[in-house]
Amino acid sequence: MDQPRAPPTHPLLRHATRGDAAQIRGLAVDNAMFPPEDLTGFDEMLDGYFDGSLTGHEWVVAEDAAGAVAGAAYYAPEPFADRVWNLYFLAVRPDSHRAGIGHALVAHVEQALRTAGNGVARVLIVETSSTHPYQPARHLYAREGFIQEAVVREFYGPDDNKVIFWKQLVE
């Protein structure tokens, strides 16, 4: 018989502020999401958000009970697309995995876009890797009702495909 699951946490979700930048960066580093040389692009994404040049983009963080950043999500509209949004970044601090924070962040993004309405958001996509370390992410997106829409072979490297998940926001 399955063990009873821990009750989901209900982290405090809020818009990210400039003071969260180092902890958000820490999520990418601690989860080994990018090689160190690729963090420059990540830093530019964060800087562009906090200096206001990436208007319409959104960073959301999940706080743990101590007020530290335990997870974050970043989403923005896709250029050259019709009301399609991309969840460009999602990560949870390794010591807080499997506590419902990833789910809470994805549900929050989805709800925010649904609330914005059909005139703003029709579809949410998220792109991830086909490799083993990203299996939890692929499970999460499937569990959240995303459809695995496409695979771009060898996108991130040899034996590392891009997997694109798709979800319609307005029925």
Ligand SMILES: CC(C)(COP(=O)(O)OP(=O)(O)OC[C@H]1O[C@@H](n2cnc3c(N)ncnc32)[C@H](O)[C@@H]1OP(=O)(O)O)[C@@H](O)C(=O)NCCC(=O)NCCS
């Ligand atoms: C993917 C990630 C954000 C999930 O966050 P999380 O807070 O641990 O996820 P949750 O506790 O909300 O779990 C929600 C669902 O995700 C899936 N999941 C999460 N961890 C999993 C694991 N280790 N193995 C399999 N499925 C997993 C499950 O479907 C789970 O639902 P369930 O508990 O009903 O089975 C987290 O593992 C992470 O930060 N990974 C590293 C960075 C990353 O891969 N980001 C996504 C890049 S696109």
